[in-house]
Amino acid sequence: MRIVVRCVMVPALALCAVLAPALAGGADWSEQQLATAGALRDRALSGTSAYDHVSSLVTEVGPRSAGSSGDAAAVRWALNKLASLGFSKVRTQDVLVPRWVRGNAEVTLAGSTPQPLVAVALGGSVGTSDEGVEAQVVEVASLDALNALPATTVGGKIVFINQRMERTRDGSGYGAAVRNRSEGPSAAGNLGAVALLIRSIGTSDQRYAHTGAINYRVDAPRIPALALSNPDADQLARWLKPGKPIRLRVKSTSRELPATWSANVIGEIPGAERANEIVLLGAHLDSWDLGQGAIDDGAGVAIVIEAARLIGRLERKPARTVRVVLFANEEFGLSGAREYARLVGDEAARHVIAAEADLGGGAVWRIQSKVAPDAVPAVDAIREALKPLALEGGSNEGRGGSDLGPLRALGVPILDLSQDATNYFDVHHTTNDTLAQIDAKTLNQVVAAYAVAAYMAASKTGDFGRLEASP
């Protein structure tokens, strides 16, 4: 095999990459482009400004749940940040978002020695009356177990779904348990329960309860729904174990306010030749209200801004435009992603590929995709360009982040850079989502992967085909 050493100038730094062109995706990229990809990679690994970006967002804005004053401040922050970093066509898209306010939650063992449990209201849940509700608890092992119970067992009681989320690198444990949260409130409400408690959909044994959105069905009574931290779910399970009836008092002052306005924030690194063709890098600007929104999704915001910024600093820009989209309100119904897709019109066909960073600050360990079958070798070539990161291959059934769903439905191919989620759900959606949970060096690794992937997608001779559009 012929080994070529190519060097490329990036500002303030000359970097070299060792190339093996036989592995390099054939006619899709020139040797010069592959050398640039390798240089970008090494540049990012040696240090980026991603940590500074997330620190800036967390420090200057902090929590920014949809429609809050923090959300509005985040939109201003993003406009200023993208403009000051030299992005082009920096702009907003207005997005109507729901507005839900948490208030306070109290869950207490009823009786003469009232032990409090750490709990948070689930996103969108209704509050209790001012006095709260007091009732006996009925414990179930899962949503399915709840659905198997008769209304006579559940009526008038507080349901406790005590299912522990599994810790996995790919985050699949979340998907397996999250139905308890999304579907549990209406399942319990339909059986006549007066409130729902779930064990947090999170992996930490620390005392943080995990919030997240619920879906009330139109045909079910709306009942208060809260999550207990894992140690508090353990405590409740110990109380229930002797088989004696346990009564809890539950109080929540959460409430819905009228819908209000937020915005997607967009900025671009214009392509040098086919600027109307778009490689989309997404993240979401909103966060839950409990933490600082550092890992969810300040990290993703920082990763995609920095990856695009590094591409923008290259002497030879890629052919296509790299567009950063910071979506409004991912957490509470994907309002921003839906509005982006609604407005995209004819441009949808010119979205060559899309990727979203929305899995915290963990290292990339795998590249998956959802592209036309004959474009899979190009995904392999991107992984090959990231060889020092020793990434695993995945399937061509990747889904990317939640915000990509509406674009995927329009046929836009997806690049799915899987970040290590082993510890992500220790912190995700909790009070503990702070800057202290982010490691700057690991963030650089993620930036390297996104920068190379976006650069190569934007430089590729052909495209990644189209997906079958779904309704």
Next chain:
Amino acid sequence: MRIVVRCVMVPALALCAVLAPALAGGADWSEQQLATAGALRDRALSGTSAYDHVSSLVTEVGPRSAGSSGDAAAVRWALNKLASLGFSKVRTQDVLVPRWVRGNAEVTLAGSTPQPLVAVALGGSVGTSDEGVEAQVVEVASLDALNALPATTVGGKIVFINQRMERTRDGSGYGAAVRNRSEGPSAAGNLGAVALLIRSIGTSDQRYAHTGAINYRVDAPRIPALALSNPDADQLARWLKPGKPIRLRVKSTSRELPATWSANVIGEIPGAERANEIVLLGAHLDSWDLGQGAIDDGAGVAIVIEAARLIGRLERKPARTVRVVLFANEEFGLSGAREYARLVGDEAARHVIAAEADLGGGAVWRIQSKVAPDAVPAVDAIREALKPLALEGGSNEGRGGSDLGPLRALGVPILDLSQDATNYFDVHHTTNDTLAQIDAKTLNQVVAAYAVAAYMAASKTGDFGRLEASP
């Protein structure tokens, strides 16, 4: 060296210990006694009920700050537990305790995007008015730095002492930083500050603020005093860094109630020969209100109960009585320890030695003492009997737990079994002090050390001398 293998029967288990009598403390113990000590050790290492005891306390009682309903429940729990485990002379000593109620604390960046910081009121601190206080922040690096400032700099402001506690195995980092909490409120009050914020005296980068008692000086204005979690202290420090004036809103509804009654709870394993001579094993029954009181000091309660219980199950009891004292209100002024010492009278001279478990569930790594110089070899012999635990030696300037202070002042010698405190101050005095933080196997190691030390002290031919009494 002659090696003797001795076997001893403990209920349901025959255990053998390999002895090297040349190392075994001369005439203080018989070979049979040393064999029993080794058997006790191995029995404890192979499994104890200590975890069950702390689980029972945490589950059935939970938080139990001085004078609360949980405190009263803890006294009942302890009486029942000691009686059901077969302790003799189970009894209480009434103790008058102060009663302070936390209420709610809010610390928020003032302005149009009010970012909340995670904070807790410090124990004993006064609340703010209903509206709270809003003022500019003045940051200092330490208590000494605060004391060096003129009143003109501090007057009307919120003082922020931003000193990070050092993580150490022996817990010495706590002592070095805790003056910020105990002395800070009056230092700031005397300079005209309207409130004090301190960086938590804790090592965790998780979002838990750390409470603990303060001391108001009689000559200083009483101002509200709160602790910020480390990530929130970081956030405030980042806000202050650009040098622009930062204003915070501080609100606390904490308040003092009239003093009320709690109790020390005492139980004994009677000595076989000199039952009026006492080896005291102490722990404290109260806890802070934020967590479940598992590591502070449910663990200590479980350790000393279990160590004494194992001694009580021996076929041949030691000569002296092993007395377990579960002190009331350690956290908020050592009321129980002072009352115990006040009531001890002539019995003080018959307290041969005392030890307290009040450093969580970490493994014992060192044995120190404060005994007469000629009794130091006996301490070495105890360490030798625990040889498989590979304990380090320490000085003869050990202090033991806080509750031993009043007894030490009466001349009672001290055995100081140092537990590994490396991670203790991640959890101590925070909401996160739950059963999930305790490892059952490590707790067995601690029980082994306490059981052997108490057994040997209670079997020793001579005593440990007396300390010089201090006023």
